[in-house]
Amino acid sequence: MRQVWFILMGLSVLQGNLAAYLTFAPIKDGSEYAVVDCDPLASGVVDVPELYNGRWVTEIAAEAFADCDEIRVVTMSWRITSVGERAFLRCRGLRSISLSA
Secondary structure (H helix, E strand, O other): OOEEEEEEOOOOOOOOHHHHEEEEEEEEOOOEEEEEEEEOOOEEEEEOOOEOOEEEEEEEEOOOOOOOOOOOEEEEEEEOOOOOOOOOOOOOOOEEEEEEO
């Protein structure tokens, strides 16, 4: 699997996969899901899963990761087709966002 990296700042030491910190909501009549929130206690690497409850995760909602200061890296599938406004607002620790192709 090829990784495309968007480097925002210098990369730091990372910790674990924290998809458990994400909140999902059904969209498009329940046929897909969006990430709508992230627990502000999340830290390190957060992997947005390709599937949730057997449906594709295709969106990151507006301000979904707002105030998650301790997140360093977010990885997500190429199936993400929309990232809402200010999705990473005040994520001061965020170093990179990775899209897998």
